[in-house]
Amino acid sequence: MNSLLPWFILLLPLASASVIILFTRRFKRVSSFISVATAVAGFVASFLLFRQAGPSAAPLTWIDFPGVFTVPLGFSLDGLSKTMLLVVTGVGSLIHIYSLGYMRDEEGQSRYFAALSLFMFAMIGIVLANNFVMLFIFWELVGFTSYVLIGHWFDRDAAAEAAKKAFLTNRVGDFGFMLGILMIWMPTRSIVFQDIEAAMPQTGLTPGYLTIAALLIFCGAAAKSAQFPLHVWLPDAMEGPTPVSALIHAATMVAAGVYMLVRVAFIIQASPDALTVIAWIGTITAVMAALIATQQNDIKKILAYSTLSQLGYMVMAVGLASKEAAMFHLFTHAFFKALLFLGAGSIIIMLHHEQNIWKMGGLARKLPITFLTFTIGALALMGCPPFSGFFSKDAILALAYQNNPWIFAVGLFTAFLTAFYVTRLLVVVFLGKPRTAEAQGGDEAPLVMTGPLIILAAFSVLAGFAFFAQRFLALPQETEVSAVVPALATLAMVGGVGLGFFIYRNRTGERFDIALLRHRFYVDEFYSWLIDSTQEALARLSAFIDRWIIDAGVVRGASGGAWGAGAILRLVQVGNLQAYVFLFGLGIVVLIYFTVFR
């Protein structure tokens, strides 16, 4: 029954992208309508799918070498993928609608909406994939559409560089990911998750091998979910249009890494060492990004670093071996972070693409709906009870509390920092007096933009409550220690808010200037240096060798030797291509002589 529904959900956005590219490139209204309609239809279909009990879909075969290597295009239809599908198509639909308003006056709308549809196709593919290769296919496609969307304004140098950087960083991660897939495939002879899970115990793999394989797979997730040390692309990716930042670089694509880790948790959990590494990487990312966020002045950059930080929490949860906690935070984060980005987008567009928070101020009165919804998102982000972020972050902190006091301490400190920088953002942007002319003339966004804000705000409040979240997720088990954790977390939050409010109330410029944080711990600088001193240096060296040694020396030497110096000199003097043509004729004659007449 209904076995075509998953196919329908998957292929609908692809059809939309194809139609736009092939037929409606010139008609931007039609293109945007097609894209939005398919996104909403995808959400409705996902909802139907969600309501069905255990439907199945017939797989197709992409590549088939019977008995050796088979890549099916099949679906994992379980609670995990169905919920994720709802989040992706739901948040995706809202952002599609919002884009109608945000991109109204932009060039290249058809390209934008085609890429957005293509992104939905790829993202849905990741969610539904039941095997590694299919997952990898859509994984790369997500990276590609992200490249296209970040580089939407491709004539801006910054956007062009950011797009390239995002794709290349993800490529580095995918290098590890593919290798991890190969390392798991060979001993289990399967790429299908279920079969791997069944075959894993009998493989006889050493712990060392397993740890390496698990960490390599994590490498892919680290790039996609922007974890240290592969996080550098995400802040730059903010060069893309703001709805793209909301959809791809906050709610869905970056969550794909976490989703994948949850999907293959059985591999990662087979190696305790890998888990420890993953937990610490998540922790480091969380605190590092939060520290950097306190010193950023671009509203989107602040949100980008908060995304990094929150993803760090999710990865921390994965590393603490709790799929449930990771998915819970992913679920709530998708709503409030999309909300925050879209709110930022409506500020940015009303201020004619001003993104510096110090040039805003006093926007609460100008943009009441944006202010209200943004504040809800902000409260959820900083983990203020009873907003959704509180519950999901609490679940992760409780987990850390039980397992590793150091991680818990850092997590708590991060919560404090989060509250601090979010308060800074709120106070500087919305309170006080307008600091520039643009900030005075702003006007509230149209309904097509505020509508999604309101809906997302409602979910940002709701999503954390157990009665609501339970319908979609398996929630992590609460234990008796949990009374301490929420108390400490709330204390940290209040402390952060208080400090932020106290420092930034009535300020017109940044109070601190911490070079280390402003320069994002110099990671980008370090990478430029590293790439320049290794890859680029090697490339220059190789090019030099190729030109002056292999080409000039070896080739000419060898050719002289092979042909006999006299013959070649004579031919060069003849200086005529026909001589060579003749020579080839001669070659054929020689062939005939040797083979036929002997």
Next chain:
Amino acid sequence: MLYLIIFTPIVSAILILIGAPARKMALLGSVFVLGLTLLAFAFFQPSSRYPFQYNSSFPILPDWKLNFTIGLDGLSLVMVLLSAIVTVAAVWFTGAIEKYERGFYACLLFISGGAIGAFASLDLFFFYAFHELALIPTFLLIGIWGSGNRNAAAWKITIYLAIGSFILLIGLILLYESIPAGARTFEIAKLKTAAATLPPDAQKNIYLLLLIGFGILVSLFPFHSWAAEAYASAPAPAAMLHAGVLKKFGLYGLLRLAWPLVPIGAHYWTWLLVLLLLGNIIYIGLVTIAQKKLDWMLGYSSVMHMGYIFLGFASSNVLGLTGAAVLMFAHGISIALLFAIAGEVRKRTGTLDFEELGGLGKVMPFAGLAFGFGAFAAIGLPGLANFAGEIMIFFGAFATDWELNRFHMFQIATVLGLWGVVISAVYMLRAYRRVFMGTLNGRDKNVIDLRRSLRLPVTLLIAATVWIGFFPQPFVQRIAPTFRSYFNTPPPP
């Protein structure tokens, strides 16, 4: 039907030289061949027992058992299809030629006919002769119609490939001579049985000659330095045909002849091949990064990608070999697309220097889209053909000589090969960013996009790469039986 596929290009070329209207005749001929090839592809029955179809044979010199024998199995079918597609695109992309227009079109068609003939020949003699027929016009195209330092480039490729062909010839003759006189034959299928009795030492020597001979033709490291310069100097259609199609002859020869005929030799020299192919992937990859001009960059990238095909070949299992064949097709399509667009960019801006280009996506959106397809195909984006080939190659190579919890040569080669995928993304995206993205050079404000008529061949190439990218199975189904048949008769110990 196969006769028509092979001889239509050659006959058209002759007709053009005699006086038929050059462009129309060439287009007509190549489109006709493409149609026939697609039919042949559609009606091909994948089967391990009768790998060769559309067979035909007639004696030329009965006394010396020399027959003109042709036929297609999955491998050659795919190569012929590649030739047909790229020929149409290359001919279409040839605009007005200022001097010797007839000669130019005739040369293109001779290359095409020669390549198709070589792929379809089941007879050693014609296999070699057709390839020579295709090489000569390549030199002429570069030498007469090339740009830049065309004479030097033409000389270099000529000397180089002549040496390659010559070493190959010595290898083939040695092979022929090593077989007992009574069993000597040109027919590749019978040669296989006859060669099975060769002693290991003879196999090793023959294979080394074949590897180097064919390797030079495919720009195997360190015999690659003709390639980039030749492609940079060649007119775009010639670069499309040579890099896309003719260069694959060497790989085809290895897959068709060297590996099945002298398997012991092939096995013995695997270590050398792996070393050299890593030179292609890593070393040439780095050289490609350092290039400062688009045409050179594309030339080197094409050399680099041969490394992957060699990796599939070296892995010596059905998975890797099939992947190699699929990637041969895929690479041919993508590199033809890239050279075609690069040629158009040069026509319009007068340069391919990265420093002088930028932001062309604004004025040439279609060219930007097409180049994007080519570039992303080349770096193995799923959904485009190259990825399908690469993934089979990587899985195939990783499985070779597998031992639990250990990494041996092939596993390490796979790791380095995977790193090559990162390298190729670096140079392709860098090139795309420098040529099509960023600020437009004021000088290029009035550059116009591709004409409507040129969009058709571009679309043809894009459609081909998307087709295989989404549905590789029809290709796999047709190609795999050929390689499976290699394993059905295991080589004697």
